[in-house]
Amino acid sequence: MTDAVTVEDLVVDRGHRRVLHALSCAVPAGRVTGLLGPSGSGKTTLLRALVGVQRVRSGTVTVLGEPAGSPGLRARVGYVTQSPSVYPDLTVRENAHYSAALYGRGAREADDALVAVGLADAAGQLVADLSGGQRGRVSLACALVGEPELLLLDEPTVGLDPVLRVELWTRFAELAAAGTTLVVSSHVMDEAGRCDRLLLLREGRLLADATPGELRDDAGTHDLEAAFLTLVRRGERVAA
Ligand SMILES: Nc1ncnc2c1ncn2[C@@H]1O[C@H](COP(=O)(O)OP(=O)(O)OP(=O)(O)O)[C@@H](O)[C@H]1O
Numbered sequence: 001m002t003d004a005v006t007v008e009d010l011v012v013d014r015g016h017r018r019v020l021h022a023l024s025c026a027v028p029a030g031r032v033t034g035l036l037g038p039s040g041s042g043k044t045t046l047l048r049a050l051v052g053v054q055r056v057r058s059g060t061v062t063v064l065g066e067p068a069g070s071p072g073l074r075a076r077v078g079y080v081t082q083s084p085s086v087y088p089d090l091t092v093r094e095n096a097h098y099s100a101a102l103y104g105r106g107a108r109e110a111d112d113a114l115v116a117v118g119l120a121d122a123a124g125q126l127v128a129d130l131s132g133g134q135r136g137r138v139s140l141a142c143a144l145v146g147e148p149e150l151l152l153l154d155e156p157t158v159g160l161d162p163v164l165r166v167e168l169w170t171r172f173a174e175l176a177a178a179g180t181t182l183v184v185s186s187h188v189m190d191e192a193g194r195c196d197r198l199l200l201l202r203e204g205r206l207l208a209d210a211t212p213g214e215l216r217d218d219a220g221t222h223d224l225e226a227a228f229l230t231l232v233r234r235g236e237r238v239a240a
Pocket residue numbers: 014015019037038039040041042043044045046187
């Protein structure tokens with residue numbers, strides 16, 4: 001299996017503090033990789049480094065064979081930030097169609113993206129009138145419409161009800177099956193089981209790079225949250 005992303009010895013400082021400590025990892029192509037870890041562990045910072053918008057102190061980040069942030073990657077990498085990047089004074093459909101135009105796609109792709117995020121019925125509504133969860137889904141639709149090879153999603157399921165969460169994870173699996181590489185950050189461990197591979201971050205260090213099954217076997221528990229805690233405690237014992 002080839003890797004869509006490789007990170008080697010990545011060091012990032014933010015606000016005079018070291019946020020990523022010589023982090024090395026890889027993201028397999030055509031799979032859903034979960035980026036899991038507590039709040040403040042460095043998930044967003046790592047995603048920003050993959051997009052190429054994060055100032056890095058040292059290390060290398062290679063994305064789809066090119067250095068992260070290379071101009072040639074702009075149309076090949078989609079990034080959905082935690083706060084929705086949408087136009088509130090446009091309707092849902094207008095937002096999707098505008099993004100489609102930017103990516104050289106048509107109205108059909110824009111409408112398909114709205115169906116994929118469950119917003120077809122809200123297409124005529126102004127984004128300003130939507131709930132936070134709905135706005136997040138408009139943002140996701142705007143990234144999907146460009147059909148990027150690598151899709152980076154920062155906590156895309158926050159604020160969504162359980163039905164929508166399951167539907168979106170199903171959609172992520174479908175995208176991966178069609179060849180898209182996805183990196184999905186979350187601090188909800190019950191979502192970890194839906195990923196093909198997991199990168200577990202804690203305080204800017206990689207605690208584990210494994211499949212959910214490997215993690216369960218290693219920690220001797222079926223519960224991924226418990227497995228994560230076992231790894232944390234093991235790390236603390238080693239450090240002590
Ligand atoms: N703009 C900034 N300036 C200075 N420090 C920052 C900035 N943004 C984040 N940090 C710090 O970097 C560290 C990692 O933050 P990051 O946002 O990457 O974590 P995260 O795992 O994505 O958290 P969350 O799940 O809460 O979004 C934190 O200690 C945070 O305080």
